[in-house]
Amino acid sequence: MVIKLKGIEHIFHLTEHFLEIWSVYMGIKLDLFDYLQKHPGTPAELAENLNYRIELVKPWCETMWACGYLNKKDETYSLTRWSKNFLWKESPTYLGFIIQSIETQYLPFLSFNNKFKKTEPFLPYSSQHMIDIATVIAPIAKFVVPFLFNEIPLLKMKPFVLDIGCGLGAYLITLAERNTKLRGLGIDKEYFLVQRAEEIARSRGLQDRIRFLQMDLLEFEFSEEVDCILISNVLQAFSMETNIQLLSQLSSNLKDDGYLIILECLIDESRVSPKYGILFNMYLRMESLNARTYTLSEIKLMLEKSSFRFLSHKSIITGLDLIVAQSLKISDERRPNC
Numbered sequence: 151m152v153i154k155l156k157g158i159e160h161i162f163h164l165t166e167h168f169l170e171i172w173s174v175y176m177g178i179k180l181d182l183f184d185y186l187q188k189h190p191g192t193p194a195e196l197a198e199n200l201n202y203r204i205e206l207v208k209p210w211c212e213t214m215w216a217c218g219y220l221n222k223k224d225e226t227y228s229l230t231r232w233s234k235n236f237l238w239k240e241s242p243t244y245l246g247f248i249i250q251s252i253e254t255q256y257l258p259f260l261s262f263n264n265k266f267k268k269t270e271p272f273l274p275y276s277s278q279h280m281i282d283i284a285t286v287i288a289p290i291a292k293f294v295v296p297f298l299f300n301e302i303p304l305l306k307m308k309p310f311v312l313d314i315g316c317g318l319g320a321y322l323i324t325l326a327e328r329n330t331k332l333r334g335l336g337i338d339k340e341y342f343l344v345q346r347a348e349e350i351a352r353s354r355g356l357q358d359r360i361r362f363l364q365m366d367l368l369e370f371e372f373s374e375e376v377d378c379i380l381i382s383n384v385l386q387a388f389s390m391e392t393n394i395q396l397l398s399q400l401s402s403n404l405k406d407d408g409y410l411i412i413l414e415c416l417i418d419e420s421r422v423s424p425k426y427g428i429l430f431n432m433y434l435r436m437e438s439l440n441a442r443t444y445t446l447s448e449i450k451l452m453l454e455k456s457s458f459r460f461l462s463h464k465s466i467i468t469g470l471d472l473i474v475a476q477s478l479k480i481s482d483e484r485r486p487n488c
């Protein structure tokens with residue numbers, strides 16, 4: 151069902167969200183939340199200790215208090231429980247990096263004027279922009295990996311995992327840290343990301359089990375068969391035809407009883423909800439004319455056309471869906487429930 155907007159109020163709600171996001175964003179970037187977590191204090195103390203202007207720190211504290219991100223007692227501000235959980239960078243459930251992603255998400259919209267006009271070239275995103283995106287979203291792996299272990303028991307055994315479009319390698323690194331028998335290979339076309347992923351893996355003593363290679367997934371050639379293939383936030387960048395071509399290639403790299411693990415932001419069949427899905431679709435389209443959010447039926451069609459059999463779909467959080475498939479080669483008797 152399409153959402154019915156309420157009167158003139160809606161205009162103000164939109165503006166409200168916009169201003170609130172920027173205020174939270176500034177608090178994260180300027181370490182204001184972090185500082186207040188360790189040293190609850192007055193705006194004057196906060197301004198003095200961080201060397202910021204009191205004329206801005208004071209209204210920021212008032213705003214964040216009014217919006218529910220800060221507590222206030224007398225003139226002393228501190229983090230609310232919610233902010234402590236999600237905005238304090240040292241919290242194990244820190245999610246502020248998602249708000250920080252406005253840094254990368256607003257960029258493609260800035261050139262909307264040229265992008266809409268047929269007479270102007272639609273400029274592709276730069277390598278640096280893709281590196282920034284992959285870097286910003288990398289911490290999500292920490293939240294998703296426990297879910298993957300739960301859903302795909304093979305990941306707890308001794309699997310070899312191929313991560314296609316691995317970005318900073320956060321999935322492979324987190325998987326390998328939590329399962330010391332797991333090995334893997336990540337490929338990405340950005341040299342910087344692959345190199346950085348190698349460095350992180352080395353710094354955590356994982357270099358003997360996981361490797362990263364610079365490679366274009368559209369020219370991917372790999373002669374071995376692996377236990378799991380992970381493809382996270384990658385299909386969204388390509389057209390249906392390209393994805394079928396890519397998945398067909400990958401199907402020959404998966405062992406008969408192996409798993410294809412897709413992480414994507416899906417949208418329902420009516421392309422209305424979740425609202426995040428359709429907004430994200432707009433953002434993707436501003437990045438590339440081939441990019442889009444897919445529906446589950448479209449993913450199923452891609453799988454069918456590339457010799458995979460759909461096994462399951464689960465929404466992890468709004469904006470992140472897990473789809474699991476197996477090779478069509480496996481017979482029904484040997485197929486485990488997933």
Ligand SMILES: C[S@@+](CC[C@H](N)C(=O)[O-])C[C@H]1O[C@@H](n2cnc3c(N)ncnc32)[C@H](O)[C@@H]1O
Pocket residue numbers: 280281283284287288314315316317318320337338339340343365366367368381382383384387
């Ligand atoms: C949105 S990021 C996802 C990164 C990671 N999989 C994740 O979910 O955190 C997309 C990644 O795909 C990579 N990529 C895009 N096109 C590619 C191509 N043709 N070949 C290899 N990698 C590609 C990008 O460099 C980027 O790291």
